[in-house]
Amino acid sequence: MSSNPVAETVASLMPRARTELAELVAFKSVADFDQFPRSESEGAARWVADALRAEGFEDVALLDTPDGTQSVYGYLPGPEGARTVLLYAHYDVQPPLDESGWTTPPFELTERDGRWYGRGAADCKGGVIMHLLALRALKANGGVPVHVKVIAEGSEEQGTGGLERYAEQHPELLTADTIVIGDAGNYRVGLPTVTTSLRGMTLVRVRVDTLEGNLHSGQFGGAAPDALSALIRVLDSLRGEDGSTTVDGLTPASGWDGLQYDEEQFRQDAKVLDGVELIGSGTIADRIWARPAVTVLGIDCPPVVGATPSVQASARALVSLRVPPGVDSVEATKLLQAHLEAHTPWGARVSTEQTGQGQAFSADTTSPAYAAMAEAMAVAYPGQEMQYAGQGGSIPLCSTLAGLYPEAEILLIGLSEPEAQIHAVNESVSPQELERLSVTEALFLRNYAAG
Numbered sequence: 001m002s003s004n005p006v007a008e009t010v011a012s013l014m015p016r017a018r019t020e021l022a023e024l025v026a027f028k029s030v031a032d033f034d035q036f037p038r039s040e041s042e043g044a045a046r047w048v049a050d051a052l053r054a055e056g057f058e059d060v061a062l063l064d065t066p067d068g069t070q071s072v073y074g075y076l077p078g079p080e081g082a083r084t085v086l087l088y089a090h091y092d093v094q095p096p097l098d099e100s101g102w103t104t105p106p107f108e109l110t111e112r113d114g115r116w117y118g119r120g121a122a123d124c125k126g127g128v129i130m131h132l133l134a135l136r137a138l139k140a141n142g143g144v145p146v147h148v149k150v151i152a153e154g155s156e157e158q159g160t161g162g163l164e165r166y167a168e169q170h171p172e173l174l175t176a177d178t179i180v181i182g183d184a185g186n187y188r189v190g191l192p193t194v195t196t197s198l199r200g201m202t203l204v205r206v207r208v209d210t211l212e213g214n215l216h217s218g219q220f221g222g223a224a225p226d227a228l229s230a231l232i233r234v235l236d237s238l239r240g241e242d243g244s245t246t247v248d249g250l251t252p253a254s255g256w257d258g259l260q261y262d263e264e265q266f267r268q269d270a271k272v273l274d275g276v277e278l279i280g281s282g283t284i285a286d287r288i289w290a291r292p293a294v295t296v297l298g299i300d301c302p303p304v305v306g307a308t309p310s311v312q313a314s315a316r317a318l319v320s321l322r323v324p325p326g327v328d329s330v331e332a333t334k335l336l337q338a339h340l341e342a343h344t345p346w347g348a349r350v351s352t353e354q355t356g357q358g359q360a361f362s363a364d365t366t367s368p369a370y371a372a373m374a375e376a377m378a379v380a381y382p383g384q385e386m387q388y389a390g391q392g393g394s395i396p397l398c399s400t401l402a403g404l405y406p407e408a409e410i411l412l413i414g415l416s417e418p419e420a421q422i423h424a425v426n427e428s429v430s431p432q433e434l435e436r437l438s439v440t441e442a443l444f445l446r447n448y449a450a451g
């Protein structure tokens, strides 16, 4: 890689990148303004805007999104007739959680054992720096060969959907031929990975009623229909003997044919207790990336402490269903509701209500942008080939953009490999990954322009 001029430029820019990342990490930009001053987020937004202006971006603006936060936008014109690439990152971060659990202060970027520690270092302030490094490397080596739009979101971690709704209201703003979401991560350090699939999600509330009021379990128990038992039976009907998700009419999609997730590794990552089996069937990747998965998120019933000897008259639960690509989440929601209603025993009254819904995402990996990315990763990670991974969770913006711009190609890369411990205490970024991924992004933009 050392013989590559783009890589040499990025290497020479790393000390500056560290200084800049330290400045950005110092803002406590948690978009929960009851807990963290709004001025911290505003400071981070201004920092990003100033950085874009310094790189020659036009139309740089702090966009007021409907959830009361700000996204930073900028446009860097390229050569006439060139394609347009949108680069995404977010400057807001998760709260630091237990500050005493941090070895060094969360908002002071600190080097330790070859990694840089600090809240947001990987997720996703490092992503902001990655985009800047890639563009600077191209400018130093012949110029940026595409039109570039940058959007840095201010409330990704809150899930309040500000940028999604803003984009829907201003559909022309983020139009692009290709979108690079810099908020994912390699499967592990040194293994270049694109995330090609995200599961969607649906949330359904179910309520079961059997009696006009609670009854004494001594006097009535045994014959009185117990709503909590009815609910437990309904919820249990969502799983097969091995724990697989079984929703009537919802057929598991085909398996996962990209990168495989080693079972032992999964047990470690998930911190499964000794002797406890995993649930479901198929490979781990099948189960967490390519198949539906139901989880009961909560049950309303009397807590153990203070419980009285009563037969319950009603009970509720919140059920989530993760939906793989290929399954429409609107359809899946209907199937889940129908299943819950059909499996309620004893003629108990049942009602269901959808409380949330998001579509799955699946990239077209045969597209020119994927070819350009594979070529870039092979250079930035000598001896390695680009890997395809899935993600069990969702990035709602991704589905929004895929819906708004069905022609655009979407690539997910980033600094959130497992060692980064994003969202946990002691989050860190690998400076080598920052360097290699910045080179990757620069070469990708160049390959894509030429392709």
Ligand SMILES: [Zn+2]
Pocket (backbone or CB within 6 Å): 090, 123, 124, 156, 183
């Ligand atoms: Zn993130």
